[in-house]
Amino acid sequence: MPPSSQPSPPSAPLMSRVLDTAFFRRTDTAAIARELLGQYLFARGTDGQLAGGRIVETEAYAGENDRANHGAGGRRTPRTEVMFEAGGVVYMYVCYGIHHMLNLVTGPAGRSDAVLIRALEPTHNTSILQARRSRKLTRELAGGPGRLTHALAIDRSYNRLPLPSEHLWLEAAPTPADNSILAGPRVGIDYAGADAELPYRFRIADSPWTSPASGRPA
DNA sequence: CGCAGGATGGGCT
């Protein structure tokens, strides 16, 4: 966990509006995942330094019938419990022993819905992001869910943080037009059977900060 | 450029 005696979120260039719990508590998680494209994400990392960027790729994990969802079938465990909370909290877990995944819990209490943040266009304090990753300012800096959390220096200790908090928050920006958003199947979830085909992965079509597009306009 | 293989740990059967 980062030091908590840091200054509050700055009136950043963005500071148009901080997304609050009402944004996350709506019931259509796929729509939220889509609307999160273009929004700005800021985090104060474990080193206490603030950085952020624009979300360019997300995935929705929606409901107990979605077998790719950690909470599928209403499976409540110490890990998944946070997914059943009302929208507006952070769900983080470790994948492949190395990578920390950032998810934003959505929907009403009792449903295991969340959105995985998969790629970021670095925009604020990019030199800090680069230093943490020892990378140049390219797609590889924060494109990919593990790379993104490494660049932001956030980990499992951020699990259950409310949105917004002084450690992590989102700021509103225009959502891209439908014709510049691509929807396609999620990746890395072959075990989910037919649910792996659901078009729950959303990307900004022409962004150089996410993988080259395949999929259908949203 | 592409691909093979290793790393590494929490969560659950």
Add this chain to the structure above:
DNA sequence: GCCCATCCTGCGG
């Protein structure tokens, strides 16, 4: 034990 909502390195062409 085994399975991952993954990434990086190193080697070959």
